Amino acid sequence: MGIKFGPSGISQSFYDEGHKSSAEMPEWLHKMGLEAYEYSFSRGVRISEKLALQLKENAEKFNITITIHAPYYINLAAAEEEKIKNSKRYIIESLTAGNLMGAKRVTFHPGSASLDRREALDRAKRVLKEVIKEADDLGLGHITLCPETMGKKNQLGTLEEVLELCQLDERLLPTVDFAHLHARDNGRFKSIEDYEEVLNTIEKYLGKDRAKVIHVHFSRIEFTEQGEKKHWTLLDKEYGPEFEPLAQLFYERNMEPIVICESRERMAEDALELKRIYQEVAKRVSKT
Ligand SMILES: [Zn+2]
Incomplete structure (x- = not known):
């Protein structure tokens, strides 16, 4: 095992170099020195069986862990039966495609919380339970579902809400998007203690073993009073949060x-930069 780094989606440089198919991504990422690839079904689960199987084969060959981001339209807390039905379908379709692709995890956005948060969370829990049952019945229960912390205040997805969802079934893991938490909590991450608090909360809800292997999203982010506005790159230093303190905690806590x-656009390059920061911190900490 060990910590793994990789991009969400495909860097502009991949296309600039003349590559066309995402089936080439595992080799490309491996050559860069990365270990993971999140394939995004942002606008719907569309992938041919041929491509899915090619991806699986190449990922195994080049030691790349494939994860999936389910479509953005998912809303497990929707009031309308039709929307709930579609949301469940998006997750099951992501798991089905993920199974062909050899994916280990499927990340998804829990839904909206524009009315009463407690009611929305209870509804999402009820629906997620049904999704898990359906996934098990279809033989897809080996892929880990990872509800994500969200960047806008009117979305379901505070850290605590996501952790409560994860308590439904011990196989669930949180996708902790630190940029989203930074945005929704008005610039939350200023010191290492702020990151420590998050990791401690995860341990408190899920225990050490699960906290150890969480799914993480990281980028710099711009936000307003309502939360998330826009993801930026590591080069855009006017936006936080900083990865270094978090990297130190990942290392110190094994x-x-x-x-x-x-x-944006340079996700693979930045994933490698995150890895470099982690390795540098590890070297520094292990010397002291
Ligand atoms: Zn997401």
């Missing part, structure tokens, strides 16, 4: 998360 970088 954590083995999958760290997915969601920078």
Whole structure:
């Protein structure tokens, strides 16, 4: 195992170099020195069986862990039966495609919380339970579902809400998007203690073993009073949060998360930079 780094989606440089198919991504990422690849079904689960199987084969060959981001339209807390039905379908379709692709995890957005948060969370829990049952019945229960912390205040997805969802079934893991938490909590991460608090909360809810292997999204982010506005790259230093204190905690706590970088356009380059920061911190800490 060990900590893994990789991009969400495909860097501009991949296309600039003349590559066309995402089936080439595992080799490309491996050559860069990365270990993970999050394939995004942002606008719907569309992938041919041929491509899915090619990806699986190449990922195994080049030691790349494939994870999936389910479509953005998912809302497990929707009031309308039709929307709930579609949301469940998006998750099951992501798991089905993920199974062909050899994916280990499926990340998804829990839903909206524009009305009463408690009611929304209870509804999402009820629906997620049904999804888990359906996934098990279809033989897809080996893929880990990872509800994500969200960046806008009117979305379901505070850290605590996501952790409560994860308490439904011991196989669930949180996708902790530190940029989203930074945005929704008005610039939450200023010191290492702020990151420590998050990791301690995860341990409190899920225990050490699960906290150790969480799914992580990281990028710099711009926000307003309502929360998330826009993801930026590591080069855009006017935006936080900083990765270094978090990297130090990952190292000190022997954590083995999958760290997915969601920078715009240069996600793979930035994933490698996150890895470099982690290695540098590890070297420094192990000397002291
Ligand atoms: Zn997401």
